[in-house]
Every structure is written in structure tokens, then in C-alpha cells.
Amino acid sequence: MNSQKKNFLVLTVLFLLAMTSSVFAQDAPKPKASPAQTATGKVGAANISIAYSSPSVKGRKVWGELVPYGKAWRAGANEATTFTTDKDIMVQGKALKAGKYSLFMVPGEKEWQIIFNSQTGQWGTNRQGANFDPANNVLTVNVTPKKAAKMNEALAYNITPKGFSLLWENLEVPVAIK
Structure with missing residues (x-):
């Protein structure tokens, strides 16, 4: 084999290796913008x-804009x-049977509605907004939001012996459970 053929063969192999590695590099999973949390x-x-997906503030105004009142x-x-x-359990003094529910909320500046809906497994929104049939609402309670102790970049839920809280941006939304 002459040197021109050897050089061509070496260059061809190197080219194929380079192309293969760039194709596989594009398939590497990217971290989700709103990772799943429990x-x-x-x-x-x-x-x-x-169980929820946790979006981040990313410099946006959350309450009243990104999440409308x-x-x-x-x-x-x-x-x-x-x-x-x-x-x-008792949620804000109202009975909720054991089970799995979709959790929806209606934010307000001074009061929020917390909605437990019997339909689960759906994508969270559709063209009309939140993706749930109100006929499947099992329980709706009202709660009062308060200023959070600290800024929370990523949305989080905290479960304590007294209930749970949603924490995001500069807001805490406590929900009492007994």
C-alpha cells in the first residue's frame, strides 16, 4: 500500500470517529428546566x-404574572x-379520604384556593389553562399565603406534622392538615 492510500485510510477513519462522537454527544440528556421532585x-x-415538577424563578415575577391571580x-x-x-385526613378542617389526587391551586393576593381533584395522570395544562374537570373536585379549601422566611429560587413543598407548605419566590402557602 502506498503512502497516499495509507494517509487517505487514516483520514477516513479519523473522520468517521469524529462524526460518531459528535452524534453521540448530541444524544446526551439535558437536565430538565423543571425537574421532578417528591x-x-x-x-x-x-x-x-x-409529587411535582419544580420550576425556578429565573429572574421572573412569579405571582400575578408567570402564575396569574x-x-x-x-x-x-x-x-x-x-x-x-x-x-x-382533615385539610383546613374538612375531610379528605385516603387516596391519590391531582393538586391544583387558585392563587390570590390575599387568599388561595387549594383543590384536590380525583383525576390523576394528566398533563398540568391545556389550551384553557389548568387541565382538570371541576366535576372531579373532591375538596376545595381556602388558605392565606404569607411572606416566606427566605427567597426560594426553586418551587418546593415542605411537609411537617402540621400540614404542608408550597414555597416559591418570596411566598409561603401553608395548608393545615390533621
Whole structure:
């Protein structure tokens, strides 16, 4: 084999290797903008879990703009947030049977509605807004938001022996459970 053929063969192999590595590099998974999270804890004898996707503030004004006041919201990003309890509980003094529910919220400047809906597994929004049928609402309670102790860049849920809170931006939305 002459040197021209050897050089051509070496260059061809190097080119193919370079192309293969660039193709595989494009398939590397990118981190999600709103990663899936799960908060778990106990309230009395009940095991509670909240599964949600956690968006970040990223310099945006969240309440009243990104998440409008007066409109049902999926309480996270991507799929509808789910709330699961293995025991019957009292939420803000109202009964909620053990089970798995989609959790939606209607933010307001002074008061929020927290909605437990029996339909689960749906994407969180559709063209009309929050993706749920109000006929499947099992429980709706009102709560009062308050200023958070610190800025929370990423949306989070915290479950304590007294209930749960949504924490995002400079706001905390506590929900009492017994």
C-alpha cells in the first residue's frame, strides 16, 4: 500500500470517529428546566407525599404574572402535581379520604384556593389553562399565603406534622392538615 492510500485510510477513519462522537454527544440528556421532585412526610398517622415538577424563578415575577391571580394552576410545572395520603385526613378542617389526587391551586393576593381533584395522570395544562374537570373536585379549601422566611429560587413543598407548605419566590402557602 502506498503512502497516499495509507494517509487517505487514516483520514477516513479519523473522520468517521469524529462524526460518531459528535452524534453521540448530541444524544446526551439535558437536565430538565423543571425537574421532578417528591416531598414526603407524616401528619399524625398519615403518610403524605406530593409529587411535582419544580420550576425556578429565573429572574421572573412569579405571582400575578408567570402564575396569574384568579386562575387555576397545576401547582408546579409539567404534569399536574399529585397529592397522596394513605389515611383519611382533615385539610383546613374538612375531610379528605385516603387516596391519590391531582393538586391544583387558585392563587390570590390575599387568599388561595387549594383543590384536590380525583383525576390523576394528566398533563398540568391545556389550551384553557389548568387541565382538570371541576366535576372531579373532591375538596376545595381556602388558605392565606404569607411572606416566606427566605427567597426560594426553586418551587418546593415542605411537609411537617402540621400540614404542608408550597414555597416559591418570596411566598409561603401553608395548608393545615390533621
